[in-house]
Amino acid sequence: MPAEETHEPTDEVLMMRLRGGDEAALAVLMARWEMPLKSFLYRLLLDATEAAELAQETFVKVYFQRERYRTEAPFAPWLLTIAANLARNRRRWWRRHPTTSLDAPAEGTDSPMPAWEPVDPTASPAERALAAERATTVRGAVAALPHDLREVVVLAEFEQRSQVEIGEILGCSPKAVEMRLYRARERLRRSLAGQV
Secondary structure, eight states: OOOOOOSOOOHHHHHHHHHTTOTHHHHHHHHHHHHHHHHHHHHHHSOHHHHHHHHHHHHHHHHHTGGGOOTTSOHHHHHHHHHHHHHHHHHHHHHHSOOOOTTSOOTTSOOOOOTTSOOOTTSOHHHHHHHHHHHHHHHHHHHTSOHHHHHHHIIIIISOOOHHHHHHHHTSOHHHHHHHHHHHHHHHHHHHTTTO
């Protein structure tokens, strides 16, 4: 009797199962991608509540757009494209409907670190404090970038995506991604000089 396979199906296999009517495949994708997606959206929107809401909305779109998924395409860029588009739409809505939230942090303070951000369990309390301080400084500098530059930094540095993948996700050429990334890194270098 042959041994059963113990490896997990890839995202692409799960997406094909979902396209074929296996709705349990979506639950596996959601469990696998919930935290990375929330972190990605948080870095774009700087709002943990909105990030969590848009992560759920992204999975709803994955379900309803499952027939549009190209079988030869990697799943992660397709998912991140949907999420990035939702984040862009949310930012446009915010610009058209400005409000002041009573729960929002005061001007000039950082948004609280969402609970899904990774923490090194082996670090000492002093190392954690120093890492948290550095992370806050870097998050502040990234948050100060214009949205188009922040998107490429988040995708390149935090999501570890190639320039080709970033271009697919954002709907622009790899050369445009390269230029945005260069401008973003130059701004970050200037704003973080001597701080980190």
